[in-house]
Amino acid sequence: MKFAISLSVAGALALGASPAFADSGSLASSAPVTVDVNPFSDAQALARLEALAQTQTAADIAAIVNTGLPNVSLRNGAGDIIAVYLPSPGITPLLSQRGPGCAAGDACALANGGSTPFGFYGTGLLSVGIPNVTRISAGSNTTTFWYGGSGDFVSAGSTAFVPNRYYTRVTRS
Known part of the structure; x- marks a missing residue:
């Protein structure tokens, strides 16, 4: 079936x-x-x-x-x-921004040619305003960085290079 x-x-x-x-x-x-x-x-x-x-x-x-x-x-x-x-781990409203800076396990968005790191820890959804991002990393959790109506999905442990983006939301699970 x-x-x-x-x-x-x-x-x-x-x-x-x-x-x-x-x-x-x-x-x-x-x-x-x-x-x-x-x-x-x-x-x-x-x-x-x-x-x-x-x-x-x-x-x-x-x-x-x-x-x-x-x-x-x-x-x-x-x-x-x-x-x-319910999948585990579930999405909880505990996503927080660290920074500027990124720690081990954080999702990380590198802006301004990599000179400004923005780290995110925990899981959930967070509204942000990060311009000029060219590289994103998921850290220890699956992460999506959102711009407009679209998102750049990054699997846990992975990094992606993106065209110069302005991200407005981050989700992590």
């Missing part, structure tokens, strides 16, 4: 179908389902979701989704959530 996996954040747009909760009747549905692969899914997440789909009730699913925390869900072909879990 194939499924759609989606990442949903606090009631915001989920990747895939619109949010819907499975009732006990739809959990037993034999309707065909499709795979919707996105950058947040992998074989381990799918295996975990398939196992949860065998045991989670509609009440269990609603309780997790209604926390408002980021979650990873499995949907059937009708778009009903049939399994869900």
Whole structure:
């Protein structure tokens, strides 16, 4: 059986179908389902979701989704959530800026030709205003540096060179 996996954040747009909760009747549905692969899914997440789909009730699913925390869900072909879990570590509102300067494990944005480092520690979302950035590093957590409506995603332990950017937000998980 194939499924759609989606990442949903606090009631915001989920990747895939619109949010819907499975009732006990739809959990037993034999309707065909499709795979919707996105950058947040992998074989381990799918295996975990398939196992949860065998045991989670509609009440269990609603309780997790209604926390408002980021979650990873499995949907059937009708778009009903049939399994869900909270990823670890979860995003918390504890992202802080260090600096100027960067410490070991920090996400780091280098501005002004690398002469001004801006470090970020913890996880969550932080609004910033950092002009002239040409290099970003994730440190020990996956990090996205946002400019306008787009973002530069950097995996934990990775560094990316970017064209001269003005970042307005940083997210880390």
